[in-house]
Each structure stands twice: as structure tokens, then as C-alpha cells.
Amino acid sequence: MKASRTRIKEDIETIARFGGLSEGGVTRLALSKEDMDGRKYLIEKMKEAGLNVTIDAVGNTIGRREGKKKLAPIMIGSHLDTVPCGGNYDGIAGVIAALETIRMLNDEGVETVRPIEVVNFTAEESSRFLTATMGSKCMKGSLTIDKIKSLKDKNGNSFYDALSQAGFEPDKLDSVKKYIGDYHAFIELHIEQGPVLEAEKKPIGIVTFIAAPTRMKINIKGKADHSGNTPMNMRRDALAGASEIILALEKIASEEAGRHTVGTVGDVRVTPGAMNVIPGEVELLVDIRDIDMNEKRKAYELFIESINEVASKRNLIIERELLVNDTPVQMSAKIINTIQEATESLGYPYKIMHSGAGHDAMNLVPITDVGMIFIPSVDGISHNIKEFTEMEDICNGADVLYASLYKLAMEDQ
Numbered sequence: 001m002k003a004s005r006t007r008i009k010e011d012i013e014t015i016a017r018f019g020g021l022s023e024g025g026v027t028r029l030a031l032s033k034e035d036m037d038g039r040k041y042l043i044e045k046m047k048e049a050g051l052n053v054t055i056d057a058v059g060n061t062i063g064r065r066e067g068k069k070k071l072a073p074i075m076i077g078s079h080l081d082t083v084p085c086g087g088n089y090d091g092i093a094g095v096i097a098a099l100e101t102i103r104m105l106n107d108e109g110v111e112t113v114r115p116i117e118v119v120n121f122t123a124e125e126s127s128r129f130l131t132a133t134m135g136s137k138c139m140k141g142s143l144t145i146d147k148i149k150s151l152k153d154k155n156g157n158s159f160y161d162a163l164s165q166a167g168f169e170p171d172k173l174d175s176v177k178k179y180i181g182d183y184h185a186f187i188e189l190h191i192e193q194g195p196v197l198e199a200e201k202k203p204i205g206i207v208t209f210i211a212a213p214t215r216m217k218i219n220i221k222g223k224a225d226h227s228g229n230t231p232m233n234m235r236r237d238a239l240a241g242a243s244e245i246i247l248a249l250e251k252i253a254s255e256e257a258g259r260h261t262v263g264t265v266g267d268v269r270v271t272p273g274a275m276n277v278i279p280g281e282v283e284l285l286v287d288i289r290d291i292d293m294n295e296k297r298k299a300y301e302l303f304i305e306s307i308n309e310v311a312s313k314r315n316l317i318i319e320r321e322l323l324v325n326d327t328p329v330q331m332s333a334k335i336i337n338t339i340q341e342a343t344e345s346l347g348y349p350y351k352i353m354h355s356g357a358g359h360d361a362m363n364l365v366p367i368t369d370v371g372m373i374f375i376p377s378v379d380g381i382s383h384n385i386k387e388f389t390e391m392e393d394i395c396n397g398a399d400v401l402y403a404s405l406y407k408l409a410m411e412d413q
């Protein structure tokens, strides 16, 4: 049984129209009209596939196919929301592949032992409310009512308000929380959002770990002086200091910390920011990720040492604020094996790899056995209108998801 390219293509192309941009790509922010239109289409398609659709208090949409027994279901899915000027595959591929596996079961007339649930999580992207994977965080139980009232978009609308406006019932947040035993397994198929699978010509990635970030804001204070009248040896140039710090992080991540460590300074704000003024103040936004908490801590400590060295050498005052320090999560060995066997049975080449980006899947880890299937991103591009994944790769991914799901959904215990 193979996934239907025609059905998958039609779904992906139709969803691309909700918030579709004339230059290609899509803007479908969480809980926007475009997102709600996309959800409506998905619900229609879920019903067409015979799924019983329920929507929880924060809008997570779940289509359920019953099994022979009243056992804990297998959940599969991803998200339909996008970043501004995003692509047509990030999240969408996983939701549509999940839906397709249900149609494949229907075509084969298969009745599984366990129920299966296809999910579209609310607000995976952080673009609107500045927090990622919100629907799955609510399932994990890590967001409170106060928190969802405090997370606001740039117009001052909170996540709570947006949920209410969309017709959901955020006051019933507690009812969204899932517990150990509620699910037998969760699998998310997702585009890789990196260049590795394409470069190695592997159509399937099997995820072992999801890396987690340590993020900080660094404020460097020197002295803003006249660029003509201040001799070189009498300067306290905050930007020159920042440059050393940026290069130090690059060196630490590439040479001194763990094999999987990555470090990025993604934003630099210079004050006053004039051609003829020595920069007096610089703010840096830093993101360090690893799949190993010890390696990440090591990179962080080395980085702090470098910052202190630069501060004393250049007579700068450097303050840092730790914004995030998350713990990496490990996928279930059982699900990794299941996906690996499924991929091998189909004869598709694969790579065992980690995810540098966060996904809804990580929030399900405390609740059930979790796995992720990656499919290639052309040129590694995502969160961009140029994001592209070949239809064939989505179909191959759906095949692997189907075979993995089939195995798990037939498990009696």
C-alpha cells in the first residue's frame, strides 16, 4: 500500500491557498482567518475520511478513527499554522501525511486494534504570540490560564483572547491536559528544515533527539565618542567588543564544545548607530543549542568566560540575561526502532539524526512514546516562501508513517 500522490498534492495545494501569497509561500498565522479557513478544510477532509472530529479548548483539532479495542490510541500529526511569508510544507506535510495514512487504512479495509487520532496542533509557530508549540504545551500542561492571557501578539491580543474570538474555550484549559496512559504513541512527520538529508541523498530521517536552546540577551556598554577625535587607544567601543564575543561563540560551538553544539548571535542592535560615533552600547541575542545538556552547559560556560575576558580587556560593562534554558528531549527507542524497521521494509535509504529545531513532538515526550520522521527540505530552506519539499518525498514519508502506525496500532498491549 502506497500513499496517493494525487490526494496529498491536492490537499497541500488547497491548504496553500489559505493565506497564499502572490509571490509564492503563505502567511497563515495561528488563529488568523487564514488559519481558521485552513482548519475548516482539514475538518472536511477528516470527516470525508470517516474520522470523528473533536476540537479541544485551545483549538487542537483531532480526528479519531476507532479501533477494535478501547485501548490508548496512536496519535499522529503536526501543525497548519505558518510564520509570516512562510512555506507550504512546514507542519502541513505532517498533518496531510497523517490524514493520508487514514485514507490508506480505509482503502485497504484495515481495522486496527487501537484507535488512531490525527491532530492539528494550535499555534506551533512562535511568530504571533512569541511562544512556540502552544497547543501541544497545553496538552503537556505547561501553560496556565494566566500565562496564556499574558502572551500577546503585536496588536495586544492575547492567546487567550484569540482563542475566545475563534470560538474556543480557553477557560477550560485544564481539560486539554493529557496524562501518561492517554496515548500509546505519538509520531510526527516533519520537513527537516535543514540541508542534511538532501546533501546525503536520504529521503527519510529518523529523529533520535530534539535539541533545546539556551538563549540570552547580552548588553554591552562602552562609551559613545566622536569617531574623529578619540584616539584608538582611548576607546571603549562596544561593537568591537561585541564582534569578539560573536567570533568567540562561533569558535566555541565549532571547535570546543560538543559535536552537536551550534551557537548563533542572531541579532545585533547598535546604539547610537551613526557612522561618525563610536558605538556606545550593543545588544546581542544569542542562541546555543545541543542535544546533550552537559555539552550545552560546557559551551555556555566557555562563552561566559569569553565574555568576561572581553569585558576586562576592553573595559566594557557587560550584562547578560538568561531568557531560556531548555532541556533536550530524547525520542523513544521503541518508536525509533519501529520507524527504522518500517523504512527498511520499504527499502528507502534513511539517516538516523537529531533535530536542531523544536517541534510539537517534544511536548508529548513526558506523556507517551514519541518519534519523528524527517523528509528532505530542498536547499535546507524553511520559514521562507522558497521552502520546498518534493511531492515524492512527502509520499515516501507518508509510506513510512503508515507502516510505523500500522505496527503500533495493531499492538494489543
Ligand SMILES: [Zn+2]
Residues within 6 Å of the ligand: 079, 090, 091, 124, 190
Ligand atoms: Zn513546523
